Amino acid sequence: MVQSVHRAVQILRELASGGPRLGVTELAERLGVAKPTVHALLRTLEIEGLVGQDRDSSKYQLGPNLVPLGNAYLDTHELRTRSLTWADALANRSGEAVWVGVLTGDHVLVVHHAFRPEGAVQILEVGASIPWNTCALGKAIAASSCADVRERLLAGEPAVLTGASMTDRKALAGHLEDVLKAGYATEDQESAIGEAGIASPVFDRSGEVAGAIGIVGPVERLLGESARQELAVAVRETARNLSRDLGAPSATRRVRPTGSRAS
Structure with a gap:
């Protein structure tokens, strides 16, 4: 160094x-x-x-x-460039804002933000950095990552942004198992009061996790009993299509890579 x-x-x-x-x-x-x-x-x-x-x-x-350097990173980031069309389609289908994120250290960096089709003035969140354990994007990435990445994240000190943030490592590990089985993760007011998220992992041509795509919005709209399952299906389908666009194997992984172990 x-x-x-x-x-x-x-x-x-x-x-x-x-x-x-x-x-x-x-x-x-x-x-x-x-x-x-x-x-x-x-x-x-x-x-x-x-x-x-x-x-x-x-x-x-x-x-x-620094601005052109940051823009160059975004412009050359394959997940972001491939996600533009899929994110817009998901926003139109769900009626909610869509974020695409990648893991950087123990945070998720938002590399693309498709605005909600209708509603009040919205703030562009590209460049936002969110602790992995407090957002659906981060939990979706962690759940499908290899054992080394997952264990590194779980070994760190969990961030606390609201009273709902998950801070118990054992509970987090169990939660990631549930996320892996379901194919999507949720966030219930863990990073901001009143806000929720639903996200699924995106895989690259090597079959490794490239990031995640998901919707964000008011908790009552996303996690209400009548809407949650329908929105989760839309998010999973979009993540699968985006993974295919990135060249991921046709059978998107729903199990961890060979050699990994459950936490």
């Missing part, structure tokens, strides 16, 4: 999560690095347009050249 590159990445992450602006001293304390080192890294990042310095406060913030 190249230490200077690692520290530069740490600076970008701190600026992304620590507030709109941070000073050299604050960053040095967070990274445990000398102020001159942090200042030199910031100057280099500023020259490249990856950070910018506020003239009034002299503090630093993320720079404009």
